[in-house]
Amino acid sequence: MAEKKRILVVDDEPDFALLVQGNLEKEGFDVDVAYNGVEGLEKIKQNPPDAIVLDVMMPEKDGYEVCAELKKDDRFADIAILMLTAVADHVTSTRYSHFDGMSMEADDYLPKPASAEEITDSIKSLLNMT
Numbered sequence: 001m002a003e004k005k006r007i008l009v010v011d012d013e014p015d016f017a018l019l020v021q022g023n024l025e026k027e028g029f030d031v032d033v034a035y036n037g038v039e040g041l042e043k044i045k046q047n048p049p050d051a052i053v054l055d056v057m058m059p060e061k062d063g064y065e066v067c068a069e070l071k072k073d074d075r076f077a078d079i080a081i082l083m084l085t086a087v088a089d090h091v092t093s094t095r096y097s098h099f100d101g102m103s104m105e106a107d108d109y110l111p112k113p114a115s116a117e118e119i120t121d122s123i124k125s126l127l128n129m130t
Contacts (some may be wrong), residue, residue, distance in 0.1 A: 004030040010040035011055040023116035037061030051123050056085035071105040080126035086112040
């Protein structure tokens with residue numbers, strides 16, 4: 001049997017992070033959680049996952065900073081990144097807009113509230129499992 005794909009969920013909302021973790025585990029993924037960008041980067045550097053579900057707005061280090069740091073580092077540049085944000089895509093006066101998310105080197109982008117199915121489908125697609 002193939003080894004389980006490892007996913008890291010990085011979100012500062014514990015309830016949401018645990019919900020995403022539970023749904024991905026039901027789909028057969030091995031899932032770990034980090035609650036801010038700094039903790040997420042530490043976990044990635046210790047044991048790189050196959051994919052990351054990354055919230056944009058977080059304390060200490062936001063999702064854009066985490067994504068940029070990972071994509072600049074050859075050791076982590078190939079990790080698939082799905083960015084999530086609660087900021088509406090029509091808001092252009094903030095750096096947390098849909099445009100900014102897509103202009104980053106994230107591999108996919110979903111606005112919150114994304115359904116468990118949307119997140120799972122995106123991760124499976126990014127990992128060529130569909």
